[in-house]
Amino acid sequence: MKFFIDTASVAEIREAEALGVLDGVTTNPSLYAKEKGAGDYSKLIAEICTITDGPVSAEVTSPDLDGMLREGRAFAKIAKNVYVKVPMSLEGLKAIRQFKKEGIRTNCTLIFSAGQALLAAKAGASLLSPFVGRLDDISTDGMNLVEEIVTILGNYPDLESEVLVASVRHPMHVIQSALMGADIATMPLKVIQQLAQHPLTDSGIQKFTEDWNKAQAANAAAAVEKKPTA
Numbered sequence: 001m002k003f004f005i006d007t008a009s010v011a012e013i014r015e016a017e018a019l020g021v022l023d024g025v026t027t028n029p030s031l032y033a034k035e036k037g038a039g040d041y042s043k044l045i046a047e048i049c050t051i052t053d054g055p056v057s058a059e060v061t062s063p064d065l066d067g068m069l070r071e072g073r074a075f076a077k078i079a080k081n082v083y084v085k086v087p088m089s090l091e092g093l094k095a096i097r098q099f100k101k102e103g104i105r106t107n108c109t110l111i112f113s114a115g116q117a118l119l120a121a122k123a124g125a126s127l128l129s130p131f132v133g134r135l136d137d138i139s140t141d142g143m144n145l146v147e148e149i150v151t152i153l154g155n156y157p158d159l160e161s162e163v164l165v166a167s168v169r170h171p172m173h174v175i176q177s178a179l180m181g182a183d184i185a186t187m188p189l190k191v192i193q194q195l196a197q198h199p200l201t202d203s204g205i206q207k208f209t210e211d212w213n214k215a216q217a218a219n220a221a222a223a224v225e226k227k228p229t230a
Helices: 010-018 029-034 041-051 065-076 090-101 114-123 132-137 142-155 171-180 189-195 199-226
Strands: 002-006 024-026 056-059 082-087 106-111 127-130 162-165 184-187
Touching (some): 002 189, 010 189, 024 184, 065 082, 065 090, 082 090, 090 106, 106 114, 114 127, 114 142, 127 142, 132 142, 142 162, 162 171, 171 189, 184 189
Parallel strands (some): 002 024, 056 082, 082 106, 106 127, 162 184
């Protein structure tokens, strides 16, 4: 399963890349708004594309077809690995279909039902982004949706979309996604870091360090005792 980082922070993207787990990046207007001083969005996307050659999702904000196409075409010119992020809507489906004809890859975002995912896949979306955390927020198991989408795509190999699990809130979302066979999970840096942590690992490292230091101290003491006197 591929790991994407969900952020507009260049520093966080560089950290994920340094960890050796960065396969791509997803951004959205809300994440961009959090980055004070981030500057022009297109320039930010261009900088991100210098850090990774994996897919980088840049989201359109226009609600109408013409606006989506205008923004998306501009994003696609930034770098060859830019994917245009299009919201699930009737206008969005039209945009996805047109982008597919033009060879522009897309990420259909804000998917909350298997029906929406199926429509986006048929329209030609490269990536399907079910938002599991937001479904959990309304007392619905978001992972059930991921399982449904993975099953549907498995039934119809001619649908070439990949499942990108989004709105990931904690490590178990990632593990469950991998068990279900999702292609990608996109997550905050915090979740990537949490995946690496375990209290038994921490205590094991501490014990090994303590024992090593004790052994070195004992060896040093033994060496002093064996040192011949003048």
